[in-house]
Amino acid sequence: MDLKQWVGIAAGLLTSISMLPQLIKIIKEKKAKDISILMLSILTTGNTLWAVYGFMRNDWPIIITNFISITINSITGYYRIRYKDR
Amino acid sequence: MDLKQWVGIAAGLLTSISMLPQLIKIIKEKKAKDISILMLSILTTGNTLWAVYGFMRNDWPIIITNFISITINSITGYYRIRYKDR
Numbered sequence: 001m002d003l004k005q006w007v008g009i010a011a012g013l014l015t016s017i018s019m020l021p022q023l024i025k026i027i028k029e030k031k032a033k034d035i036s037i038l039m040l041s042i043l044t045t046g047n048t049l050w051a052v053y054g055f056m057r058n059d060w061p062i063i064i065t066n067f068i069s070i071t072i073n074s075i076t077g078y079y080r081i082r083y084k085d086r
Numbered sequence: 087m088d089l090k091q092w093v094g095i096a097a098g099l100l101t102s103i104s105m106l107p108q109l110i111k112i113i114k115e116k117k118a119k120d121i122s123i124l125m126l127s128i129l130t131t132g133n134t135l136w137a138v139y140g141f142m143r144n145d146w147p148i149i150i151t152n153f154i155s156i157t158i159n160s161i162t163g164y165y166r167i168r169y170k171d172r
Binding site for chain 1: 103
């Protein structure tokens with residue numbers, strides 16, 4: 001693997017796990033009122049389209065990193081709705 | 087352009103503007119305490135690496151969509167810090 005591929009993998013991993021600290025913060029503090037549901041919805045829709053794009057190109061790094069994002073962002077969305085009044 | 091490219095462009099646009107509703111919500115409500123600074127930092131670092139990856143591959147859609155993300159996410163980070171006590 002050359003440098004280019006390592007940069008791509010690092011970028012994909014960082015962006016796909018980026019919502020994890022937000023999810024952990026919501027679960028720990030049980031507060032989510034300031035978080036935009038519209039942001040999470042647009043982001044998850046975008047990740048879903050990236051996964052479709054990855055399938056169309058048979059590009060597994062794009063498919064996998066976006067499935068990680070979809071999972072984390074959907075769980076974050078669940079807790080955002082669950083703690084919507086706090 | 088074929089369907090694949092349209093799906094890629096739509097995915098890129100959605101993920102790059104996804105933080106915009108969050109930025110607008112913070113500016114309107116002047117509240118940001120529930121938002122994770124670590125999330126914004128990881129996301130912006132990931133976007134920066136994607137932009138570097140785009141330069142390495144001379145892939146302008148990747149460069150442009152990630153510059154949009156870096157701009158919006160950095161401004162969101164600024165307001166997150168500015169309203170950290172509310």
